[in-house]
Amino acid sequence: VVVMFYVQLPFAILPLYAAAEKFDFGLLDAARDLGAGAARAFWEVFIPGVRGGLVAASLMVFISGVGQYVIPQIVGGVDTEMIGNKIAQRVFSDRNLPEASALSSMLLLGVLALMIANSLRRRLMAKEGPGV
Structure with missing residues (x-):
């Protein structure tokens, strides 16, 4: 939200x-x-x-x-179950806040891992220099 x-x-x-x-x-x-x-x-x-x-x-x-x-x-x-809908269902329908928190944390860790990987990729490309 x-x-x-x-x-x-x-x-x-x-x-x-x-x-x-x-x-x-x-x-x-x-x-x-x-x-x-x-x-x-x-x-x-x-x-x-x-x-x-x-x-x-x-x-x-x-x-x-x-x-x-x-x-x-x-x-x-x-x-098809998407994680956003699953989190919303756990919060609003099931009132299962611990599971919703766990799913949110898993989603956050996944996004964080992708951000770190992207940052590392950019650093490696910057070290290789332009035109490569």
Whole structure:
């Protein structure tokens, strides 16, 4: 879930940034001049002003998040077990947190081994020099 947050963060920031860039910040100053506090001006002026960006960001993150769970089931089929789905099943359906933790640790060790192998391969290629 934490990794999914970091992967999908740009999908949320880009539409929010585009909406905030188009927003007239003079409206916030006007609200403050008319007696609204900072929080009230934010919630009643800024948030409605960037509502389109909020909706776009929410939809993009939701669609991407759902896709990360649905695509393995579509590609692998019902009979194929993928480790991500197995971990989710152990956490949410079976409530078997120790097994989910063990599976997550195995996945993490596998990824770590691949990262180390890739790093070693790059170092060896750098020692051999360019053009080899």
